[in-house]
Amino acid sequence: IAGITQAPTSQILAAGRRMTLRCTQDMRHNAMYWYRQDLGLGLRLIHYSNTAGTTGKGEVPDGYSVSRANTDDFPLTLASAVPSQTSVYFCASSDSGGTQYFGPGTRLTVL
Amino acid sequence: AQSVAQPEDQVNVAEGNPLTVKCTYSxxxxxxxxxYVQYPNRGLQFLLKYITGDNLVKGSYGFEAEFNKSQTSFHLKKPSALVSDSALYFCAVRRSTDSWGKLQFGAGTQVVVTP
Structure with missing residues (x-):
């Protein structure tokens, strides 16, 4: 593993179902972030964490939850998916200089 | 609150010509x-950053950007564009005092370089 990995690559999900997007980094960065990317809106921050055991809410947190049990993993959970959560989701981690490094993304479609 | 504006949805430039992508911030x-730059179906890739010091910052792939405090701008430039520079470009800002390191992104500018 080099950098950030995300799984799955893509997913089609029925509305109302629960879904967890996985994110793992091997750079030992303390800070991690989840964004969603929608056309014309750029990237919007969902949740973030600056160390294991601590998380915070970003710009669009409703309908999403995160956990940070260890340094490497930062899963994002949709408890009950809705069509407006159809988006491309990116996980990122940040080095001590503030530069964020992004994973390849998960394309999620909620029907 | 912080914000970023990228006033152009798309920039078209001929290969070999100078490329400028505009960004203003608050x-x-x-x-x-x-x-950052994003190629189709890929994650964002870091190009360059300004933290402090020289207002002209040089980054990857021949790109540079100039920090202008009075105009609150941070325009991205490349002297001679390549077809391979065609991609989606994002400007982002954070407060230096934000210990969480949260970034605010612009909506993005699509760059199209024609041969």
Whole structure:
């Protein structure tokens, strides 16, 4: 593993179902972030964490939850998916200089 | 609150010509400024950043950006564009005092370089 990995690559999900997007980094960065990317809106921050055991809410947190049990993993959970959560989701981690490094993304479609 | 504006949805340029992608920002206190590039179906890749020091920042792939505090701008430039520079470019800002390191992104500018 080099950098950030995300799984799955893509997913089609029925509305109302629960879904967890996985994110793992091997750079030992303390800070991690989840964004969603929608056309014309750029990237919007969902949740973030600056160390294991601590998380915070970003710009669009409703309908999403995160956990940070260890340094490497930062899963994002949709408890009950809705069509407006159809988006491309990116996980990122940040080095001590503030530069964020992004994973390849998960394309999620909620029907 | 912090915000970023990228006034152009798309920039078209011929290969070999100079490329400029505009970005203006609003943030309380001193800004940290970033440029990222995204190729189709890929994650964002870091190009360059301004933290402090020289207003002209040089980054990857021949790109540079100039921090202008009075105009609150951080325009991305490349002297001679390549077809392979065609991609989506994002400007981002964060407050220097934000210990969480949260970035605010612009909506993105699509760059199209024609042969």
């Amino acid at each position: 943030v309380s206190g001193n800004p940290y400024l970033f440029w």
